[in-house]
Amino acid sequence: MFDTVAIVGATGAVGQIIIELLEERNFEAKKFRFLASARSAGKTISFKGEEIVVEELTKDAFAGTDLVIASTPDDIAAEYLPSAIEAGAKVIDESGYWRMNDDVALVIPEINPQDALNAQGIISSPNCSTTQMVVAMKPLHDISPIRRVIVSTYQATSGAGVQGDEDLVQGSKARLENRDYEYKVFQHPIAFNAIPQIGSEKYEGYTSEEMKMVYETRKILGDDSIQINPTCVRIPVWNCHSESITVETESPISPDQAREAFAAFPGIQVLDNLSESVYPMPSNCDGSNDVFVGRIRKDISHPNGLSFWCVSDNLRKGAATNAVQIAELLAEQ
Ligand SMILES: NC(=O)c1ccc[n+]([C@@H]2O[C@H](COP(=O)([O-])OP(=O)(O)OC[C@H]3O[C@@H](n4cnc5c(N)ncnc54)[C@H](OP(=O)(O)O)[C@@H]3O)[C@@H](O)[C@H]2O)c1
Structure with missing residues (x-):
């Protein structure tokens, strides 16, 4: 079980479904954090009976977080996700930015789960199509x-x-x-x-x-x-x-x-x-x-x-x- 899980891009079309699925599938962690742009900071999102305040994404935001699931535009993934890896978190990214990088695993769990389990850095989720x-x-x-x-x-x-x-x-x-x-x-x-x-x-x-x-x-x-x-x-x-x-x-x-x-x-x-x-x-x-x-x-x-x-x-x-x-x-x- 992870201690602290951060959803980056929590207010987006994909981020909102990630949050819904984590609740529906009873994904366990001691703490969940929701991050997005400064535009959304301070808004609240209901999750497992709690109102969680959306935080602004910054490079320092990942301290103490051990899993990051990110769904932001490519340029934001490029700029911020290396800081999450440096902070020691496992990172799953929805954006297109990292997918074809040689050091990045590109994973569909029904097909190549081992690539996720062996990954040292970012794990990318493929493009929807x-x-x-x-x-x-x-x-x-x-x-x-x-x-x-x-x-x-x-x-x-x-x-x-x-x-x-x-x-x-x-x-x-x-x-x-x-x-x-x-x-x-x-x-x-x-x-x-x-x-x-x-x-x-x-x-x-x-x-x-x-x-x-x-x-x-x-x-x-x-x-x-x-x-x-x-x-x-x-x-x-x-x-x-x-x-x-x-x-x-x-x-x-x-x-x-x-x-x-x-x-x-x-x-x-x-x-x-x-x-x-x-x-x-x-x-x-x-x-x-x-x-x-x-x-x-x-x-x-x-x-x-x-x-x-x-x-x-x-x-x-x-x-x-x-x-x-x-x-x-x-x-x-
Ligand atoms: N939509 C799909 O079907 C789909 C499928 C596969 C992969 N993807 C990929 O998933 C990613 C997200 O897509 P989406 O459809 O969810 O997009 P979206 O609805 O536009 O959501 C984008 C999210 O990124 C956040 N964001 C934007 N600029 C930011 C910044 N400067 N700092 C921090 N957070 C920022 C937004 O926060 P604010 O609300 O605060 O702006 C929002 O939470 C994209 O890379 C996309 O290519 C999407």
């Missing part, structure tokens, strides 16, 4: 190695944090009322639209969000030879990312084999009955900690191809749930 895809890939990869993935994402506005949701709600209202609205986080109106850019231009016409799916998948599965071609799209859905995934494996995997392997894998639920219109959607996956798959079918364009649809709550398994599962692993250790 990566996590659900890799969880779904793993049971197939175990049957026959995946050689290539073509994936298109349909990503919710909550993936852009509290302000992303605000843009969806206020932008939609303004559009229905024929008013202008100045978007804060999206480059184009998200209301009644689809934006084929998440992140900045990164490599050969692919965005930073797309390249995260390439690099992070290879790191988590420990296989740099997997070829991945992602297209990431923001859509006007409040929560839960959806992904259309086609994998090419070394030898063919039938839809029935895949269905069975998905169902047996921890944290995956299969919703797959096209004739009854049963499949995962943001509306039936929101609020769950699992990864959902459906529309499982043969890729009719390739003998070793398999296609499926994958939905998961980006704030939960894509972020908060994964981090809390890592914290639980460390606590057991």
Whole structure:
């Protein structure tokens, strides 16, 4: 058990779910501290029947803390988390800043728990679009190695944090009322639209969000030879990312084999009955900690191809749930 646990970014979209999960899963510690920016310092958050006052994040804030779970923008993670390591804390980070650093473990507990247990420094939780895809890939990869993935994402506005949701709600209202609205986080109106850019231009016409799916998948599965071609799209859905995934494996995997392997894998639920219109959607996956798959079918364009649809709550398994599962692993250790 940890003595003192600090949640950094406690007021954010991910931070709020981390706090909810720590309470719901009865994560034990003598003391919990909630930190955020100076804007939030002094606010209170209810937790296990207590009102905890939010503290301002500073480099000195980590003294006496033995576990930090952080979900802040990248630049804040870059600036402050080394101080937490220096103060002797175990650190789990949701941001994208540290993930690909050689000294940092990138962990999905169902896949590479040992990397968290062996970690000497920061433990990163992968990007939300990566996590659900890799969880779904793993049971197939175990049957026959995946050689290539073509994936298109349909990503919710909550993936852009509290302000992303605000843009969806206020932008939609303004559009229905024929008013202008100045978007804060999206480059184009998200209301009644689809934006084929998440992140900045990164490599050969692919965005930073797309390249995260390439690099992070290879790191988590420990296989740099997997070829991945992602297209990431923001859509006007409040929560839960959806992904259309086609994998090419070394030898063919039938839809029935895949269905069975998905169902047996921890944290995956299969919703797959096209004739009854049963499949995962943001509306039936929101609020769950699992990864959902459906529309499982043969890729009719390739003998070793398999296609499926994958939905998961980006704030939960894509972020908060994964981090809390890592914290639980460390606590057991
Ligand atoms: N949203 C997702 O689905 C998702 C999934 C996976 C990973 N992530 C990653 O998780 C991180 C947090 O995302 P989010 O969606 O929760 O964002 P968010 O809703 O914008 O929350 C950001 C949090 O960081 C805090 N923060 C911002 N500037 C700070 C500063 N100068 N000092 C201290 N704290 C500061 C904010 O505090 P204030 O409220 O005081 O501003 C807030 O608590 C990001 O790196 C994101 O890429 C997000």
